[in-house]
Amino acid sequence: MSKLRFDVVQDAFKKRALEVVAPASLPSKYFGELVFNREMMRKYLDIKVYEALVDCIDNGTPLDLSIADEVADGMKEWALSHGVTHITHWFQPLTEVTAEKHDSLMEYDRKGGMIESFNGKALIQQEPDASSFPSGGLRATFEARGYTAWDPTSPVFIQDDTLCIPTIFISYTGEALDYKAPLKKALKAVSDAAVPICKLFNPRVKKVISYLGWEQEYFLVDEDLYAARPDLMLTGRTLMGHASSKNQQLDDHYFGAIPTRVAAFMRDLEFEGYKLGIPLKTRHNEVAPNQFEFAPIFGECNLSNDQNQMIMNTMNRVARKHGFVVLLHEKPFAGINGSGKHNNWSLGTDTGTLLMAPGKDAKSNLQFIIFFVNVLAAVQRHNALLKASIASATNAHRLGANEAPPAIVSAFLGQAMTEVLHKLLEVPSGTPIEIAGKKGASVGIVEIPQIFLDNTDRNRTSPFAFTGNRFEFRAVGSSSNCAGAMTVLNAAVAQQLIEFKAALDKELAAGKPLDVAAMDVLKPIIRSVIDKVCFDGNGYSEEWKKEAARRGLDTETRVPEMFKAFTKPESVELFTSLGIYNLKELQARNEVKWEMYTKKIQIEARVMGRMATNHIIPAALAYQTKLLNNVKLMKDVCPETYEAQAKVALDLVRNISSLVSEITTKVDEMVEARKAANVLENEYEKATAYYAIAERLEAIRRPIDKLEEIVDNDLWPLPKYRELLFIN
Ligand code: ADP
Numbered sequence: 001m002s003k004l005r006f007d008v009v010q011d012a013f014k015k016r017a018l019e020v021v022a023p024a025s026l027p028s029k030y031f032g033e034l035v036f037n038r039e040m041m042r043k044y045l046d047i048k049v050y051e052a053l054v055d056c057i058d059n060g061t062p063l064d065l066s067i068a069d070e071v072a073d074g075m076k077e078w079a080l081s082h083g084v085t086h087i088t089h090w091f092q093p094l095t096e097v098t099a100e101k102h103d104s105l106m107e108y109d110r111k112g113g114m115i116e117s118f119n120g121k122a123l124i125q126q127e128p129d130a131s132s133f134p135s136g137g138l139r140a141t142f143e144a145r146g147y148t149a150w151d152p153t154s155p156v157f158i159q160d161d162t163l164c165i166p167t168i169f170i171s172y173t174g175e176a177l178d179y180k181a182p183l184k185k186a187l188k189a190v191s192d193a194a195v196p197i198c199k200l201f202n203p204r205v206k207k208v209i210s211y212l213g214w215e216q217e218y219f220l221v222d223e224d225l226y227a228a229r230p231d232l233m234l235t236g237r238t239l240m241g242h243a244s245s246k247n248q249q250l251d252d253h254y255f256g257a258i259p260t261r262v263a264a265f266m267r268d269l270e271f272e273g274y275k276l277g278i279p280l281k282t283r284h285n286e287v288a289p290n291q292f293e294f295a296p297i298f299g300e301c302n303l304s305n306d307q308n309q310m311i312m313n314t315m316n317r318v319a320r321k322h323g324f325v326v327l328l329h330e331k332p333f334a335g336i337n338g339s340g341k342h343n344n345w346s347l348g349t350d351t352g353t354l355l356m357a358p359g360k361d362a363k364s365n366l367q368f369i370i371f372f373v374n375v376l377a378a379v380q381r382h383n384a385l386l387k388a389s390i391a392s393a394t395n396a397h398r399l400g401a402n403e404a405p406p407a408i409v410s411a412f413l414g415q416a417m418t419e420v421l422h423k424l425l426e427v428p429s430g431t432p433i434e435i436a437g438k439k440g441a442s443v444g445i446v447e448i449p450q451i452f453l454d455n456t457d458r459n460r461t462s463p464f465a466f467t468g469n470r471f472e473f474r475a476v477g478s479s480s481n482c483a484g485a486m487t488v489l490n491a492a493v494a495q496q497l498i499e500f501k502a503a504l505d506k507e508l509a510a511g512k513p514l515d516v517a518a519m520d521v522l523k524p525i526i527r528s529v530i531d532k533v534c535f536d537g538n539g540y541s542e543e544w545k546k547e548a549a550r551r552g553l554d555t556e557t558r559v560p561e562m563f564k565a566f567t568k569p570e571s572v573e574l575f576t577s578l579g580i581y582n583l584k585e586l587q588a589r590n591e592v593k594w595e596m597y598t599k600k601i602q603i604e605a606r607v608m609g610r611m612a613t614n615h616i617i618p619a620a621l622a623y624q625t626k627l628l629n630n631v632k633l634m635k636d637v638c639p640e641t642y643e644a645q646a647k648v649a650l651d652l653v654r655n656i657s658s659l660v661s662e663i664t665t666k667v668d669e670m671v672e673a674r675k676a677a678n679v680l681e682n683e684y685e686k687a688t689a690y691y692a693i694a695e696r697l698e699a700i701r702r703p704i705d706k707l708e709e710i711v712d713n714d715l716w717p718l719p720k721y722r723e724l725l726f727i728n
């Protein structure tokens with residue numbers, strides 16, 4: 001066994017010298033070549049068909065089947081020119097990984113031969129036998145039917161030999177079984193709610209776009225080392241492992257030079273991403289060793305999220321070519337930073353105004369303040385729900401641990417915007433206000449300082465931070481589908497904007513000018529958000545936990561409990577009033593969340609039990625035997641003095657015995673706890689029982705990590721942290 005580990009480490013180390021081949025031409029030459037984008041639509045579709053499709057994409061106008069047939073024809077022609085032989089509806093079930101079922105384009109041509117065939121019906125709708133996807137009981141297994149339906153707003157793309165059609169996934173009775181369908185509803189809701197407010201400032205506004213710019217963090221490990229760690233292979237994280245003597249304490253990895261082999265992987269990944277039309281912009285080392293990040297230029301939320309899913313699928317394929325495995329788990333290694341996926345989010349009008357950024361004049365700044373304050377109010381009201389939207393068995397390792405995000409959703413504004421809000425409160429009621437622009441063009445009462453956009457005092461401990469022209473929702477997990485968080489955020493903002501507009505209309509009807517009316521409605525909201533959700537201090541501190549509870553923010557740290565926020569009356573009201581989820585869907589989704597939680601911990605518990613029994617204890621006992629042989633030899637050779645001389649060995653023997661028996665007892669207890677949990681029928685109760693089992697895993701880990709410290713390095717059966725984290 002020791003030989004194996006030695007060989008694996010040697011092989012991994014040698015790969016550092018792998019040759020790097022750069023893509024041949026400039027990205028702009030091949031960007032989007034695997035996407036049926038507008039340029040390709042124009043090329044492959046008749047002008048009338050093209051216009052109908054664009055109208056469908058931009059304005060939601062339904063396509064009739066004859067047009068869909070022509071669209072399919074054009075797509076087929078384009079796809080065949082790329083060597084495509086198969087098609088799939090590509091969807092995002094609640095498993096958190098995308099799903100696809102490939103069908104060949106081949107059909108009999110009725111003349112004794114075969115032909116490639118694809119029509120509008122196959123484009124618009126498919127019926128995968130999807131009975132094995134989680135549905136929380138929405139689709140009883142005897143009713144296996146679930147439909148996938150084309151989402152024309154996200155372009156069709158090619159992966160290998162397959163034409164992928166982004167789709168929503170719904171049950172026979174119309175309930176959403178995926179992430180995309182509710183997201184699209186929330187995006188429409190926020191647009192519908194925001195447009196009437198924007199129209200007060202610019203009557204030409206017809207649509208408000210929700211933007212998403214995600215930052216994807218991940219770890220790379222060498223594939224040989226990965227293969228020698230059953231825990232990484234089966235659970236995505238290390239269930240055991242003593243900290244490396246050096247980890248991230250020197251901060252020498254963050255933004256450091258990217259290791260050659262990693263840079264080659266990144267270039268290759270970007271090459272694949274660009275071909276898929278994903279505008280990858282930033283790449284760098286992250287804080288922890290072997291941790292990296294990339295981010296695209298932000299885009300429309302639904303599309304940007306699809307692109308995130310596409311690139312997550314692509315990452316491991318590309319990584320394997322470079323001898324790496326990508327870890328998207330939120331906490332693959334204890335004791336060093338985990339991985340998140342900051343969701344940079346904002347709203348903007350179809351006339352090109354960014355609503356989360358201060359403008360140049362008083363009018364646009366009033367609009368900015370309206371949106372800014374209402375976002376804060378929405379986050380305040382639904383802070384528990386937002387937290388629930390990012391909670392999972394894997395993200396739990398970040399939540400509430402000493403790293404972003406804390407298990408309390410608050411908002412960070414920075415000094416400049418905090419002052420602006422305070423000043424707005426000081427303006428006497430009824431006074432027309434002017435909010436000076438960035439250039440200080442008008443002599444306003446309240447000024448947004450020019451330095452503000454470059455303001456860098458970012459608080460990394462805040463889960464929801466304002467960063468100049470957007471909010472960053474930092475609590476989202478690296479492995480999750482952003483749609484979960486984005487559905488809740490956009491819905492919460494939509495509801496708040498609707499209520500704000502109703503209140504504003506009353507004031508306007510009373511004859512007040514817009515700025516006075518707006519401030520009269522905003523002031524109590526500003527007062528409330530300053531007192532409650534806004535917090536610029538240290539989100540990790542113990543005082544903040546107490547303070548947050550006093551402020552009425554949700555401080556729940558247990559993941560199975562957090563999910564309950566989805567079915568609280570105020571959440572049900574939010575989602576049903578906007579038509580995003582009905583009560584049945586909300587309940588079903590929680591069932592799925594609890595079930596997924598349970599299964600993940602269940603797998604971890606099994607792996608932990610087997611590794612303890614089959615890897616760790618045998619290694620410890622082998623070392624113990626070695627030590628005892630040593631003692632025995634000493635006794636044979638120098639019987640008078642052996643006792644003093646063998647003290648070190650005997651102490652180690654005793655120490656190993658006690659650690660091994662601690663592990664054995666704790667594993668036995670954990671197995672018993674699992675047996676008791678497994679018979680529970682109720683998904684919530686089961687998840688709660690497994691929450692306690694997750695804590696037991698930590699307790700089993702402690703003696704194992706102590707053994708790692710004392711057992712002969714040659715006998716240790718698993719690649720250690722220092723090898724996993726520093727070989728690239
Ligand atoms: P940082 O790590 O400093 O937060 P990055 O450059 O890594 O910044 O990522 C910032 C992300 O935010 C990018 O995806 C960027 O396109 C996106 N972004 C910038 N402005 C906006 C905006 N107004 N709305 C949404 N996303 C934005």
Ligand code: MG
Binds near residue numbers: 342344472
């Ligand atoms: Mg960021």
